[in-house]
Amino acid sequence: MQNVQKKDLRYLHFGITMALMFLFRFVPPIGSITPYGMAVIGIFLGLIYGWSVDADNLIWTSLLGLVALGMTDYGTAGAAIAAAFGNESVMLMLLGMFFLGMLQDSQLTQWMSNKLLGAKFTQGKPWVLTAFIILVPALLTILVNQTLVALIMFVVYQSIFEQAGYKKGDLYPAMVLMGFMVVCSIAFSLFPFRGWCLMTVGMATKAGIEINMGGWIISELVTLAATCVGWILVMFLTPGCKVDKLKNIDITQFKKESLPLTKRQKAVLCIVLANILGCIFLSFAAGQTGIRVYFGKIGVYGWVVFLIALAMIWKVDGAPVLNKKTAPGYFYWDLILVVAAAMVVAGQITNEASGITPMVGQLMAPLFGLPSYTFLLALGVITFLLTNVANNVAVTITMMTIAMTMAAQVQFNLQVALMVITVYGVIGLLTPAGSVNGAMIHAHEFTTTKSAYIAGAIMIVFLTIVMALVLIPMGLKFMV
Numbered sequence: 001m002q003n004v005q006k007k008d009l010r011y012l013h014f015g016i017t018m019a020l021m022f023l024f025r026f027v028p029p030i031g032s033i034t035p036y037g038m039a040v041i042g043i044f045l046g047l048i049y050g051w052s053v054d055a056d057n058l059i060w061t062s063l064l065g066l067v068a069l070g071m072t073d074y075g076t077a078g079a080a081i082a083a084a085f086g087n088e089s090v091m092l093m094l095l096g097m098f099f100l101g102m103l104q105d106s107q108l109t110q111w112m113s114n115k116l117l118g119a120k121f122t123q124g125k126p127w128v129l130t131a132f133i134i135l136v137p138a139l140l141t142i143l144v145n146q147t148l149v150a151l152i153m154f155v156v157y158q159s160i161f162e163q164a165g166y167k168k169g170d171l172y173p174a175m176v177l178m179g180f181m182v183v184c185s186i187a188f189s190l191f192p193f194r195g196w197c198l199m200t201v202g203m204a205t206k207a208g209i210e211i212n213m214g215g216w217i218i219s220e221l222v223t224l225a226a227t228c229v230g231w232i233l234v235m236f237l238t239p240g241c242k243v244d245k246l247k248n249i250d251i252t253q254f255k256k257e258s259l260p261l262t263k264r265q266k267a268v269l270c271i272v273l274a275n276i277l278g279c280i281f282l283s284f285a286a287g288q289t290g291i292r293v294y295f296g297k298i299g300v301y302g303w304v305v306f307l308i309a310l311a312m313i314w315k316v317d318g319a320p321v322l323n324k325k326t327a328p329g330y331f332y333w334d335l336i337l338v339v340a341a342a343m344v345v346a347g348q349i350t351n352e353a354s355g356i357t358p359m360v361g362q363l364m365a366p367l368f369g370l371p372s373y374t375f376l377l378a379l380g381v382i383t384f385l386l387t388n389v390a391n392n393v394a395v396t397i398t399m400m401t402i403a404m405t406m407a408a409q410v411q412f413n414l415q416v417a418l419m420v421i422t423v424y425g426v427i428g429l430l431t432p433a434g435s436v437n438g439a440m441i442h443a444h445e446f447t448t449t450k451s452a453y454i455a456g457a458i459m460i461v462f463l464t465i466v467m468a469l470v471l472i473p474m475g476l477k478f479m480v
Helices: 002-026 035-053 059-070 077-086 088-105 108-117 126-140 146-164 171-187 197-206 213-237 251-257 263-285 292-313 333-349 356-363 365-369 372-387 392-406 414-424 436-443 449-478
Strands: none
Touching (some): 035 449, 088 108, 088 263, 088 292, 108 126, 126 213, 146 436, 213 449, 356 365, 372 392, 372 414
């Protein structure tokens, strides 16, 4: 009887998801929002609803979202699917799955988690272990591609949670995953002359605005330090975020199980280290002259593909390091499809044809009369909230454009405004549609919709406080 009721409820959820995706478009448009915008909003709501009510199977909702988008003025279902899987983040995740296949098939992730859990300096100190497993790999993303590090660490985290005895939906795993992504996101904007921040510098330069890079880095370093210390403190103070299972772990068993490495595990470890070192080298060696041009052409994607090919032909004890038959068995298709659907649908929210962006501009009009600090805080908070439901790049560019336009009407430090928008425009961790990082948190084996959103709500409050008390004051002090 219970099984029948469960199936009936699943069909109900399917019907509600379909109604949101295919019927919401018939709701009369509001303000500047166009009929296409209403259709996109409906699809977005359908995605959020479907992912929320069936967290164990995220694939069907993602596929329906792409079909629904194809039934709008966007084009066709084929065009939506092509755009979804043509996204660079999705392609990098697909390639990264081969590395996960190697790591899991060789049980190297088990070895890595045993090493972490068996470290002497963490014995009987669960909060030291927690800080170690969150902060060290997260800060590594300053030098290494964040998505690749996250893919590896999320599998290692899964092994740690399993061995410690945590269950799906426990708050501690969700807070660990959120903490890792929070620190990664802040670290992502550390250097204004690299990666993500180049977009801001480029737009500012075209507008005749000079960015104080030294002040930016100092402000970001202090913010990063405050975030690292602050998140561990938040976890410590959050009811339900329990570390008891880690405290009682007998590290003896993990020491025994972490030695020695097999020949294949050593080979896989070499590939992983080559990936990390290669990404670091290419990020600094790429340029516009001489051989540096070719390093830029190879990039992270070329290097990852090369290593996958190498791992397939490299044999250890007669077997390939990367087994093409077994590795795909470890692909996380839920995660891939969530990211694919979320990126293409979220991108349409800020599309000019949707008419949603002008509506945001109209809602921001009352900010004109606010004092300088309050205005900067409001601008940052709006960016922060929007990027958790829409495409990071589109939201950031839109908000920077609005800030530069407002600079002629309102007295405020435009440099600080651009920095705050850049930093907080990339922290889309609350919903699966917010960013690749947000999708990864929601799709993890140890999170549920409830635990992911609780951790996300805590993240929103915490980082808003960090913005108000650290980033903006530091920026106003050093970016003059």
